[in-house]
Amino acid sequence: MQKILVVDDDPHIREVICFALAKAGYATVTAADGRQALSLCERERPALLVLDILMPEMDGTEVCRRLRADPARDHLPILFVSSKDDEIDRILGLELGGDDYVAKPFSPRELVARVKAILRRTALPAPGTAARTMQHGRLRLDLDRYRAEWDGQEVVLTLTEFGIVRTLLERPGKVCSRDHLMNTAYELHKIVADRTIDSHVRRVRAKFAAIGAEPVETLHGVGYKLGPCE
Incomplete structure (x- = not known):
């Protein structure tokens, strides 16, 4: 099972995202703020990060900056989630190195579809398959x-x-x-x-x-x- 790190300061949002991802066959770990997220990235080695932008302690954009500045974790896919459906926020998240963006309120089905699409692009080929x-x-x-x-x-x-x-x-x-x-x-x-x-x-x-x-x-x-x- 691929592991997804879900980062949001709202426990209800974390629960909704984790439930949807679990139904789709993913394992999840959660963090309530950016500092905890960075620590869990190091310890849990997730396949993807679902990251809220507006959080206390350290917001999602700063988490993204630190990950993209770390050669060991620079490649970690990031799906931004935010209650601010503003083009400026969307552009900022993508400019910092986010791989996609979902605005609250979101459809759990859409979020899972975007997670699958990102992970599909990073999946390794089957053993014995010639590399393209x-x-x-x-x-x-x-x-x-x-x-x-x-x-x-x-x-x-x-x-x-x-x-x-x-x-x-x-x-x-x-x-x-x-x-x-x-x-x-x-x-x-x-x-x-x-x-x-x-x-x-x-x-x-x-x-x-x-x-x-x-x-x-x-x-x-x-x-x-x-x-x-x-």
Whole structure:
């Protein structure tokens, strides 16, 4: 059973989410605030984090920032949940590295569907199954394990960051507009802002730059493209 960490300061909301996830076959652990969530992430090693934004002690955005700054937990999928159905909050959550967003009041069935979709993208292939890969120069993507490598060295990306690199790799050397990246890198939420894509691309560049690589090129006012990767 895959384990989901549910973080919300409202015990009723935690109970509803855990009940829905348990019916879908997931194990759950819970936290009432951000500090407890970080501790449980370390101890429980969950497959996914369902994270409320507005909480005491430490809010969900700060939890996300700390996880994304930790190379050991940077890849942990995060589904944000918040009572504030405001575009600014949605964009902020995605810019920080969230993989999806659900607004309260939500349908438990919808939340479970989004959890399944995220975990499906991170599932390992069955033993003996040939890996599906894409490669361009020194850049290689393992599509089944959501693993990116540059010259054999792993670059840990979030699901959305991986989706952006995959989209660029499908058309190496050709420019992808921000609209195209929005419609391909985001599988469940299509309505995001240009600056959200720009934020994700900046993080992708920073991660590759840390190992001396610069695969993504900008055409100002147009979009992004994958360079020669030599």
